[in-house]
Amino acid sequence: MDHSQKATVPSGIAELAEEMTMWRRDLHAHPELGYEEVRTSDIVARKLEAWGLEVHRGIGRTGVVGVLRGRPGNRAIGLRADMDALAMEEANDMPHRSRTPNRMHACGHDGHTAMLLGAAKYLAETRRFAGTVNFFFQPAEEGLAGAKAMLDDGLLERFPCDGVYTIHNDPDTELGQVNIRAGGMLAAVDYFEVTIRGKGCHGAQPHLGIDPVVATAQVVLAIQSIASRRTNPTDTVVVSIGQINGGSSNIVIPEHVTLRGSVRTLKRETRDQAEAWFRAAVEGAVASQGAAADISYQRAYPPTINTPAEADIATRAARDTVGAANILPNQPSFMAGDDFAFMLERSPGAYAFFGQRTQERGGVALHNPHYDFNDDLLPVGAGYFATLVEQTLASDPTEM
Incomplete structure (x- = not known):
């Protein structure tokens, strides 16, 4: 970060830093998996109700929507935070460590929830905007498509938005820096399972069988050619195999072998092509x-x-929060996925990465048992959301 440009957040947001930290650490100590966020969603809903928002529960099973209206205006935006934790055992030793076995906030969704709550409280107190802010507290981002569940429950029909926005913490980037630009931020993620069926036989007589292990080896090589030989070098496809399972004896050629993995792409058209190429490569091999x-x-x-x-x-909004020198517009796309993509298929919007790493904290990778959200990011993220609302929903376009 360019330390000559400190984050500029509204004074009311800065005053909430200690309170947001308390909320965040409470959520961290009580993690809940996707579609099990009963305690979390109840805390969120009760706070929003106490601040005067119109609250809707049970959208996408455990999702919560808070509606805040400012001065008269026809425009509306949506702000989203994910709430779920991961099925991991936390390895940290701190007062707010997880109290639930094999449950951990290892991706920072506790922080995302706390900072959006902070923005909601500030905006409810000030209401320096014209129009409507819809706060989307989403369940089940971690592989269970909670965003799609909310959309299937009529999210954007019931709470229409001119744009939707979210942020994610980034331990690889310094606190105060923001990765944001038009175009692909994260990849499409697709999963495959292939069972290769041969004919089992004794290892001393391979000519009497059909070896699925050798066929699997051919498949592994064939699908790697999707990226190296079928895809335009200026495009991106990542094919990864995470599991290969087959056989139970070192002297018997098995009947079948199963392999599982993922295919990641950045463009919708490449995604379609990659699936077709994958099927053809497997079948040919x-x-x-x-x-x-x-x-x-x-x-x-x-x-x-x-x-x-x-x-x-x-x-x-990010530039006015962290300073122009701390905007990173040319970072490479991250080949992980996020179900906020479903919202972006239905509405204009933007996803941003906010750095959280300092020399003292915040640099442990996501989904690591030693990860913890850096609380110093809370006022920065909440300030960004508040600034985004006040700029986007200015009563007069000339104020923007």
């Missing part, structure tokens, strides 16, 4: 060995693609 394959290809999350106008809006 197994056929060359006389084997057969059962292919399950599950489309999980689409790519997270910021729309240009909303990326500009988000960039301005």
